[in-house]
Amino acid sequence: MAITIYDIAREAKVGIGTVSRVFNSHPNVTKETREKVLAVAKRLNYQPHVYAQGLARQRTNTFAAIIPFFTNYFFIEILQGVQEKISSIGFDLILHGVNHPDEIDESLRRSSRRGRVDGIIFFSMRLPDTFAKKWKDLEIPIVLVDTFHEEFDSITVENFQGAQTATEHLISLGHTNIGMITANVKSDPARIRLEGFRAALKKHTIEVNERNIIVSDVTKLDGFSRDAGYLAMKEMLKLGTSLPTAIFISSDVQAIGAISALREKGLRVPDDVAIVSFDDIELAQHFGLTTMRQPMHRMGELAVDQIVKRKQNPSALPIQMRFMPELVVRQSCGAKKISPNIEDYVHHKDINEVAAPHD
Amino acid sequence: MAITIYDIAREAKVGIGTVSRVFNSHPNVTKETREKVLAVAKRLNYQPHVYAQGLARQRTNTFAAIIPFFTNYFFIEILQGVQEKISSIGFDLILHGVNHPDEIDESLRRSSRRGRVDGIIFFSMRLPDTFAKKWKDLEIPIVLVDTFHEEFDSITVENFQGAQTATEHLISLGHTNIGMITANVKSDPARIRLEGFRAALKKHTIEVNERNIIVSDVTKLDGFSRDAGYLAMKEMLKLGTSLPTAIFISSDVQAIGAISALREKGLRVPDDVAIVSFDDIELAQHFGLTTMRQPMHRMGELAVDQIVKRKQNPSALPIQMRFMPELVVRQSCGAKKISPNIEDYVHHKDINEVAAPHD
DNA sequence: CTGAAAGCGCTAACAT
DNA sequence: ATGTTAGCGCTTTCAG
Numbered sequence: 199m200a201i202t203i204y205d206i207a208r209e210a211k212v213g214i215g216t217v218s219r220v221f222n223s224h225p226n227v228t229k230e231t232r233e234k235v236l237a238v239a240k241r242l243n244y245q246p247h248v249y250a251q252g253l254a255r256q257r258t259n260t261f262a263a264i265i266p267f268f269t270n271y272f273f274i275e276i277l278q279g280v281q282e283k284i285s286s287i288g289f290d291l292i293l294h295g296v297n298h299p300d301e302i303d304e305s306l307r308r309s310s311r312r313g314r315v316d317g318i319i320f321f322s323m324r325l326p327d328t329f330a331k332k333w334k335d336l337e338i339p340i341v342l343v344d345t346f347h348e349e350f351d352s353i354t355v356e357n358f359q360g361a362q363t364a365t366e367h368l369i370s371l372g373h374t375n376i377g378m379i380t381a382n383v384k385s386d387p388a389r390i391r392l393e394g395f396r397a398a399l400k401k402h403t404i405e406v407n408e409r410n411i412i413v414s415d416v417t418k419l420d421g422f423s424r425d426a427g428y429l430a431m432k433e434m435l436k437l438g439t440s441l442p443t444a445i446f447i448s449s450d451v452q453a454i455g456a457i458s459a460l461r462e463k464g465l466r467v468p469d470d471v472a473i474v475s476f477d478d479i480e481l482a483q484h485f486g487l488t489t490m491r492q493p494m495h496r497m498g499e500l501a502v503d504q505i506v507k508r509k510q511n512p513s514a515l516p517i518q519m520r521f522m523p524e525l526v527v528r529q530s531c532g533a534k535k536i537s538p539n540i541e542d543y544v545h546h547k548d549i550n551e552v553a554a555p556h557d
Numbered sequence: 558m559a560i561t562i563y564d565i566a567r568e569a570k571v572g573i574g575t576v577s578r579v580f581n582s583h584p585n586v587t588k589e590t591r592e593k594v595l596a597v598a599k600r601l602n603y604q605p606h607v608y609a610q611g612l613a614r615q616r617t618n619t620f621a622a623i624i625p626f627f628t629n630y631f632f633i634e635i636l637q638g639v640q641e642k643i644s645s646i647g648f649d650l651i652l653h654g655v656n657h658p659d660e661i662d663e664s665l666r667r668s669s670r671r672g673r674v675d676g677i678i679f680f681s682m683r684l685p686d687t688f689a690k691k692w693k694d695l696e697i698p699i700v701l702v703d704t705f706h707e708e709f710d711s712i713t714v715e716n717f718q719g720a721q722t723a724t725e726h727l728i729s730l731g732h733t734n735i736g737m738i739t740a741n742v743k744s745d746p747a748r749i750r751l752e753g754f755r756a757a758l759k760k761h762t763i764e765v766n767e768r769n770i771i772v773s774d775v776t777k778l779d780g781f782s783r784d785a786g787y788l789a790m791k792e793m794l795k796l797g798t799s800l801p802t803a804i805f806i807s808s809d810v811q812a813i814g815a816i817s818a819l820r821e822k823g824l825r826v827p828d829d830v831a832i833v834s835f836d837d838i839e840l841a842q843h844f845g846l847t848t849m850r851q852p853m854h855r856m857g858e859l860a861v862d863q864i865v866k867r868k869q870n871p872s873a874l875p876i877q878m879r880f881m882p883e884l885v886v887r888q889s890c891g892a893k894k895i896s897p898n899i900e901d902y903v904h905h906k907d908i909n910e911v912a913a914p915h916d
Numbered sequence: 917c918t919g920a921a922a923g924c925g926c927t928a929a930c931a932t
Numbered sequence: 933a934t935g936t937t938a939g940c941g942c943t944t945t946c947a948g
Contacts (some may be wrong), residue, residue, distance in 0.1 A: 251940030
């Protein structure tokens with residue numbers, strides 16, 4: 199059996215309480231005994247038992263992240279922020295992947311087992327109402343990322359305005375025949391981006407051609423995938439003659455798929471079709487995508503910060519943090535026809551943060 | 558305070574032992590008392606305290622994965638296999654990202670804290686010898702993925718033969734002026750793939766032109782990155798006139814970067830330069846990369862299986878599982894000049910598994 | 917400042 | 933079949 203504080207107490211000829219105090223850097227220990235204890239502990243290669251600590255302290259120093267599984271680069275980049283921040287504060291991260299909608303419940307249940315985690319970061323999925331209640335009672339800090347529920351802290355991006363900005367960029371380049379490819383509208387971001395798109399056209403009194411709006415019915419990844427983008431573009435191409443001169447696409451990965459479909463038909467971006475997408479995942483740069491940047495890494499870090507804050511002040515009103523996505527102009531929109539790609543024309547100004555307490 | 562077995566024992570007028578038995582589906586409980594207990598538990602919304610269970614049972618039902626951080630798609634695909642398998646057996650996954658070599662120690666230390674996890678999956682990094690010893694003593698199952706140490710179970714890919722196959726494919730297409738771009742040779746896979754490349758040329762008595770071998774000195778991600786590939790190709794292009802007609806590149810991501818660099822010079826793949834790379838990440842298909850497929854998802858699942866097996870039989874000799882990567886022919890090598898991409902010409906035969914007990 | 921003792925919530929061996 | 937009890941390893945009063 200492994201070394202316990204009893205072992206080291208015996209060796210150091212002190213009580214276990216003292217040993218405990220030493221490791222918790224409690225002030226009431228003389229320098230001599232502290233050093234004596236530490237010496238023995240080192241000699242015996244003592245390591246505290248995390249679960250015993252957790253049980254006694256009534257906290258676990260671990261957070262859970264529940265993610266609709268991370269084959270999606272968007273999540274990975276957020277997750278990276280989460281991971282770095284969590285380990286920087288000495289906590290552990292438990293990862294729950296949700297590959298199928300049916301698994302949401304299971305994941306929620308598993309991570310909310312009593313004493314399992316001190317906080318939960320919940321990604322992108324709509325939080326079932328049954329759990330909203332349950333979690334409120336649980337009294338464990340929860341923060342929502344890329345999704346919203348009025349009872350919890352949330353970190354989101356202004357999808358509506360982002361979509362509007364993207365569309366207006368296309369309009370400003372002279373396009374009037376503009377289409378959109380959006381992910382499954384079961385997903386809130388997809389739905390809202392579509393609304394933003396419509397609003398932008400309306401604002402500029404451009405007629406919406408419903409034929410040029412392709413709404414993905416792919417369920418896998420809610421249609422935020424290369425395949426979904428590819429299929430959607432195929433469909434748009436199939437519809438015949440009046441291909442729009444510009445398309446707003448609800449995510450970078452979809453745009454990449456869409457570009458493939460265009461290439462197959464011998465069509466070029468931006469010459470034949472201009473494209474603006476959303477997210478600015480790392481690959482967007484490679485493809486020269488003009489896109490709406492979401493500060494993913496930052497969002498991940500903030501999620502962790504917010505959980506920590508929430509632990510300290512459980513009764514504060516839910517906070518809603520909303521980021522304004524930023525237009526990153528590269529080649530796919532046709533605004534810059536200079537060198538092929540790899541170069542990135544974004545102005546590296548700081549992301550705007552809009553932290554507004556929820557009413 | 559939350560509900561404990563004491564609460565439910567009192568309510569159901571039974572002993573805590575009985576309650577415990579019910580939840581552990583111990584046979585010695587009558588149907589009536591079982592149902593009574595279950596009813597009360599449900600009414601009170603009882604949830605077992607994971608840490609208390611862990612402490613009493615002396616096991617945690619969680620595994621840790623230590624990954625050189627997953628901005629690399631290769632790891633993500635393995636991790637996905639790991640994640641799915643782990644949750645399918647009802648375990649939890651703790652994720653330790655290692656972003657900097659200095660953090661390896663810290664991660665190792667943290668996940669090997671006593672009673673923290675029941676097993677560790679260690680990815681791609683060379684295991685420091687100090688820890689090899691320490692972990693042996695720890696008596697906790699450890700499996701290495703994409704890296705090797707003779708004292709532990711490991712799951713790897715035949716890098717040498719894979720590189721050889723890739724190179725020979727290029728040779729079989731008639732190329733004789735073949736170059737290679739490899740990641741940082743601090744990484745074993747990068748180094749071994751380079752050796753395989755050399756061996757293939759030698760076998761076919763083709764002279765090695767050292768100028769056409771670019772070894773990345775990028776340290777970030779050990780040079781397995783788009784940027785590293787881009788820079789390496791730039792360097793190769795800078796060297797002047799004798800660009801090889803074919804290049805073997807040590808990973809798909811690097812190949813993607815390299816292709817960017819070629820495009821900037823107006824060079825086309827495979828017309829001007831044929832390319833074969835390694836890994837077959839999801840994106841490889843999109844780029845039409847001919848590549849050596851590693852069964853990443855499978856490797857992840859297997860890692861979990863092996864940890865479980867190792868728990869059952871701690872004293873068995875270390876197992877070494879080696880996969881033979883499979884050549885997937887797409888467009889980048891020039892063997893098929895048919896349609897642009899998206900289509901995948903691989904024969905979907907099963908991956909070969911070579912499980913050989915270590916000596 | 918330090919030792920002893922009482923939990924933390926659960927499991928498992930031991931009685932009955 | 934069920935209740936009782938002794939841990940699991942640590943934290944944290946409570947005396948002294």
